[in-house]
Amino acid sequence: MSDWIKEIEAPTERKWEEFYRNRFAHDKRVRTTHGVNCTGSCSWEVFVKDGIVTWELQATDYPAIDPNLPDITPRGCQRGVSYSWYLYSPIRVKYPYVRGALIDLWREAREKHPDPVEAWKSLVNEPEKRRRWQRSRGKGGYRRFSWDEALELIAASLVHTIQEHGPDRVIGFSPIPAMSQISYAAGSRFLSLLGGVPMSFYDWYCDLPNASPEIWGEQTDVHEAADWYNARFIAVVGSNLNMTRTPDTHYIAEGRYAGAKFTVFAPDFNQVAKYADWWLPINPGQDGAFWMAVNHVILKEFYLLKQVPYFTDYLGRYTDSPILVEVKDGRPGRYLRAGQLADYADQENADWKLLVWDEKSGAPRMPGGTIGFRWQTEKGKWNLELKDARTGEEIAPLLSFRDNSDEVVQLEFDDFGADQKTRRGVPVKNITAQDGRQITVTTVFDLLMAQFGVDRGLGGEYPQSYDEVGSYTPAWQEQYTGIHRETLIRYAREWAENGEKTRGKNLIIIGAGANHWYHNNLLYRAGIVALMLTGAVGVNGGGLAHYVGQEKLANQASWGPIAFAGDWGLPSRQQNSPSFHYVHSDQWRYERGYKDYDKTVGQNNDHTIDHQARAVRKGWLPFFPQFNKSSLEVVKEAQKAGAQSDQEIIQYVVKQLKEGKLEFAIDDPDAPSNWPRNWFIWRGNAIGTSSKGHEYFLKHYLGTHTNAVAPEQANGHVSEVRYRKEAPQGKLDLVVDINFRMDTSALYSDIVLPTASWYEKPDINTTDLHTYINPMQAAVAPLWESKSDWEIFKAIAEKFSLLASVHLSDPVKDLVMIPLQHDTVDELAQPDDRDWRRGEVEAIPGKTMPKFRVVERQYPLVYQKMISLGSRRTGSGCTV
Amino acid sequence: MHGLTIPAADFYDDLRQRQGRKLNGTTYPSLENALEVAEVILYLDPVSNGELAYRAFKDEEKKTGQKLTDLAESVRDTRISFADIVAQPRRQLTSPTWSAIINQGRAYSPFTLNVERLIPWRTLSGRQHFYLDHPNYLNWGEHLPTYKPRPDHSMLLETEVTRAEAQGMLMNYITPHGKWSIHSTYSDNHRMLTLSRGSYPIWLNDKDAKKMGIQDNDWVELFNDNGVFVQRCIVSARIPSGTVFVYHATERTVSIPKSPLRGTRAGMNNSITRARLKPVLMSGGYAQFTYAFNYWGPVGVNRDTFVYVRRIEEPNW
Known part of the structure; x- marks a missing residue:
């Protein structure tokens, strides 16, 4: 020990310092960033020594936005800087792995069947065999296998699913494209070329603030952090800025020097609460009640007792x-x-x-x-x-x-x-x-x-003072928020006065702490009303800044057609995950109808799944699989019945649906014909941290052990869907996880493929917290046997195309069902809410029901199309 | 995007020249390797190709009758390539595919384009909506901004079976973002796991813990009808009474013992949750209530969740 340290025998040489020098020595530095969902998109320099990533440091060379704004440099946090430990971590997935029970059966079947598709068929159509690998999910027993064997098994299962059930039984989940746009597009492009189903993340993560599309018709559009500096009154609601927005928070400190007041709503004394000028320890999930009463005060004092020209003018023009x-x-x-x-x-x-x-x-x-x-x-x-x-x-x-x-x-x-x-x-x-x-x-x-209960002498049940408990007075909100009425009145006045003096520099920074509640849309709306009433939306330093989920893909316009195969003129079967999981993982079976427990719902008191089923048939929401039959078979039947043109095929399908000869899958969600079959997971943790109702996923999707003890409740409560007495267990045939970590999803999958991590691939990363575009680059080549997501899906596509040239060699027609779409003329589809199935209106595709499109798929060409940018986007101009 | 049509055939042809590949005799821009994909993304988007920003504003001018191309006039020659962003972070250009004017050192603030250039919001009225008259909103009483109470445990019905097994009090369970993970997900590297106490503690208020006979660092079992999670607890006055925290997110690979109650391996933070959809958010076919991916629809709420917590002896592994 003493020899090594040299501290005792040669203290003046200070040799121990060499250890630290070596630890941070490097022969290469590479700019890249973290493909993580933190919305940071920070530029990092990664240091490499002898082909090994040794450490990382924040880059400091952002060009300044403006001399009058505090500098953006540096960005990066104490968690991000730990990322390099993942590259060589014990949980790093180094090789392709497969469940032992599955690979034994597969190899046995391959001996009997020279054709891999036949081999897969012989396993998956044999319930006892299928159960064997399903039951072993999550119980260890992974074995290393080769890329070749992995690709063949996966490709064979895809061909089989498309042939037997239809392409929309192949689903894929990957979250947050903005964090690594090309890696996301790898899988979504492949799935879209197949006719498979890319699944959403933003709504499923509960990061989508519904109030934004409700009020603004906009998914989410928020301030870059530099604009916080322009605000003069800031309300932080359910967002622990210092912890989750570490690289941005300096703008708060700087803004306070510039004169901003910084107020924080948080039930717990958290990091941002400590940072506040004014901490309001509000009861959890009750922020909406606070803002309702703020609006009561603003409307009374700034619209009735006096008028503020800026406010009334703003309301008249922009609301x-x-x-x-x-x-x-x-x-x-x-x-x-x-x-x-x-x-x-x-x-x-x-x-x-x-x-x-x-x-x-x-x-x-x-x-x-x-x-x-x-x-x-x-x-x-x-x-x-x-x-x-x-x-x-x-x-x-x-x-x-x-x-x-x-x-x-x-x-x-x-x-x-x-x-x-x-x-x-x-x-x-x-x-x-x-x-x-x-x-x-x-x-x-x-x-x-x-x-809002502002009495203008018009008669009726208006509260007569702030002290009367009536909707929505300062006294009324006390029972929910736990905040005293005097505090609320003071807050509302300061808020509105600031809006008046600064012409709208009132900013609400809001986060998951507010958005993850059941009535989040109402909670947000109450706050946004306080912004609109003070003319704060659409000015620098004012408005709603919602930071939950890195949803801003700055170059969405060019990325979209690549990610969803629009360049080949194909509509993608984009599925909203909340509906999908609620239905397919059978979580609906554990709920009652509203009439049993919610008096507020009036006549809409049947079961949530009934609303879901009606939303699908009216074209309000997507749902896949579409039908209780393959979407390829449906076209063949139509052709057999004499339909030739696309229009005739669609007419045939509409007629079948009207007559009940063809069903939407949502109408009978537990029928084996309607199960999802193949699941790709990449860049995310779909069976773990992203699986609300995790134990139901285990039971109904995977067919393995579960700790859920909840009794089923839905029987007798549902009217629009078929309730099957036996709930299916193990709907999925094959779960493929593409991962660099052995995380919870990897533990429960059938195959785990090793992917390149964030320092091992080129990609693009953007955020809403700043307006720069950041690259990811390979500081080192993909480690062990890993490949980037782009290369993995290419390899799957290539193998698939090869098998398809035998089994799906002819071009086939596929009928794709799409809901009525935002930013298209579909927005004028339904002036009234009428149900064609109840005979209230004619069933017209794209009007009173979903749209249908007939497309041709050439499965042997999937690989070639994947790696070529189709020209469809330039046909009538590049529509973005 | 935003319903705009931006002609880009000339740029598509440039890409065919630069990185062409043949398929059935036709030359297409290649997407064979990821760098080629990156170049296509940057070259064909208005935020990184100034001429396309100009053309996009041209299209928006046609629709709105307002003068807009001045916003992109000075950047028509700008092209941001992958090499550029590798050399130094580059700022995006002002584009009508978004809603802010960020020229001349302005910070991005949403809807400044709408307010200053009179471009409507993409809603029924073209304005910001206080009022929502979709028939579904009228039915559910959400046509005006309003307040609805949080669903309580008797509505949610996820603690009925476990009530009999419980010795503790009914608590509201939430999973905020944690301090010892890379944001919401990456908690399992060496650095993150060796900060604080490691593993995934269950956080309780001090008075609540006292009532339940739980001391700091005790092993506790957190459960409801949906599932179970077992960890050591941290008792802190920082946590509001009646609430229990498990920071997002946990992995089953790290320190998860068996549950004494169920006899099997305890789960993870989502073992306790169940998806509940709000039907009014399914509305569609009508102005801003039309579907777009990751844009509209019911959301996976998770904070209206109730659990029991009880102290246990050192669990089995």
Whole structure:
């Protein structure tokens, strides 16, 4: 020991320092980043010595955004810097592995069947054999095997599934493309070329804030961290910034020097709570109640007792506040449509154009910018100018009828907290419709004032003071939030005053702590209302900054067609994972119908799966497999019945669906014909940290041991789907995990393929926290027998194409079912909610039901197409 | 994206020249290796190809009747390649495929394009919505901003069987992001596992723990009808009473003993959860309520989960 340290015999030489020098010596430095879901996208330098990654350090050469903004450099956190330990970790997957029970059976079958597809068939169609490897899932017993053997087994199983069940029984899960876009695209491109099913992550992770599409029609669009510096009043809600946004948090400190107030809502005294100017220890999941009462105070003090020109102007231009709503049966109803009035009845898309009350002309007028203008023939009127879109005259939309109403009517409002209805006075106008009918209308703003309980002397059950416990007063919120009313009033005033003085520099930074609750959309909406009321959305330093999940793929426009094979003109079977897992992992069987436990739901009191089934047949949501038959077989049947053109094939299918001869798979989710069969998992932990209801995954997907003891509840509660007495166990034939870690998903899969880790491959990484594009690069070549995801899916595609040239050699037609799509004319599909199966409306694809497209698949060409960029995207211009 | 049509045939042809490969006699841009894919992604996107940003604004001009191309005029010659981003991080360009103006040193703030250039939001009204009149929203009472109470355990019904086995109190179970993992996922490398106490402790409030006869570092079993998780606990006044934390995320490969209650290997943080979908979020076929992938639909909520916690003796491995 003393010889080695040299400290005793030669202390002046300080030889021990050499150990540390060597530890950090390097002969190469490579810029790359971490393909992790932290939304950091930090530029790192990785140091390599003799072909071994030794350490990493933050890069410090970002070009500055602006001299007036604090520098972005450096980025990177105390966790990220530990990444290099994964490369040589004991849990690193070094070789392809296969479940022992499976490989024994496979090799036996291969001896008997020279054809690998026949061999797979002989196993998977033999229930006892299939059960053998299913039961061993999660129980160890992995054996190393060769890439060649792995690829052959996987390819054979794919060919079999496509032949016997159809391509939409092949599913794949990989999360967060932004963190390594090419690695994601590897699998999703392959699946899309097959006709398989890429599964979503953002909604499944509960990172999607539904309030964003509800209010803005936008998935999520948020500030880069540098813009926090521009804010002057910051509310942090359910987001532990210092811990989860470590490289960004310096902007908070800098913003406070620039004068910002930093307030934090957190039930626990966490890192960001310690950092706050003002910590509000709110009860868990009750932030929505707080913001509802904040809005009550703002509406009363900044809209009723006084008016702030900036606020009212903002509301009139940028929100739906002045838009007219019909009141019917004593309740707020639908927006008034242009087509209901004689003046505008001849407008194209008249059902999709809305009206305001113009102060100047004292009449309803039609502004541009509503969705009808977006999809009409005449372009150029889809904008937010305050003009009558027909005459071009300037208009001044009225926010409220309070001062010039025809009458005041008492409308019913829901108070879900107290489980009661209240009746409150609302000022209205009576107008004559095109058909001579009298229509009663009010404005969205007037409804808001009533909903939030701001008494304007209109009669009805309005709370009379902040101290009255009524929806939604400062006193009311105390019972939920645990925050005193005086605190709330002070908060609301400061919030609105800041908005007034700074013209909207109010920022809500919000995270998983808020978004992971059941009523998250309402919680977010309450906060966003406080932003809109203070003119904060769409200004630097103001708005909603939701950081949950690295969803921002900056180059989505060019990446999308590559990732989902749009370049070959193929529609991808994109599946929302929440619906898929809820149904296929049979978690629905453990729930009752709403009528047994939720009084707030009114007439919608059947089972969640009933809503799900209706959503699929109306074209609201995707669901795969599509049908209780192969989508390839369905086309063949149609052709046999005489259908030739794509249109005739689709007509045949619609007829079959209407007559009940063909079923959606969702209608009978547990029928063996409707099970998913092959599952690819890559870049994620689908059976572990991403498996809400993990124990049900084990039971129903995998058919192995489980610790769930919950009794089934759904029997007798469901009306739209078939309830099968025996719940299936082990729906999946083959689970392939592509991983660099032996994680929980790897433990439960059938095959684990070793993938290159983040320092071993080229890729692209982007985030919403900054506006730079970062590369990933191979600091070292893929370690042991690993390959990058791109190379792995290429290898699978190549082997698959080879087997397909024998078994699926002819071009085949596939009928693909897609729900009505955002940012297309489908947005005008359903002015009303009608169900074709109940005979309320005709079944029309793309209108009252999903869209169908017939595509040709050439399975032997899958590999070649995968590695060539098709030209379809440039046919009528590159549609992005 | 955003319903824009951006002509790019000339750039596609450039790529055929630069990295062409033949398939059935036609030359296509090659995607054979990942670097080629990276070049295609950068070359064909408005955020890294200034001419495409210009053309995208041109298309948006047609739709909105507003002058917009000035936002990309000065960057029409900009092309960001993979070599460029390897040399130094490069900032994206302003593009109507997103919603912010980031020219001239402006930080990205969403919807500044909408507010300053009068581009509508992609909603029914083209404006931001206080009110949602989809028939489903009217039915569920969510047409106006509102408050609904959290679902309680009698609604969720996931503690009925275990109530009989429980000695502890009913707690709300949540899985926030942890301090000792690379974000939500990577907790199992040497560095992360040797910080704090290692493994995946169950965090309890001090008063709650006292009531249940649990001391700091005791082994505890956390369970409901869905499943079970067994770990040592940390008792801390930092945790709110009535709540139990297990930081996201745990792996079954690290220190998971058998559950005394079930006799089998205890699970992981998701053993306790179950997916519950909110039907109103399934609405579709109508303006902003039309489907897009990772964009709309019910979400996998997980915080409305109730559990029991009890102290156990040193468990079996």
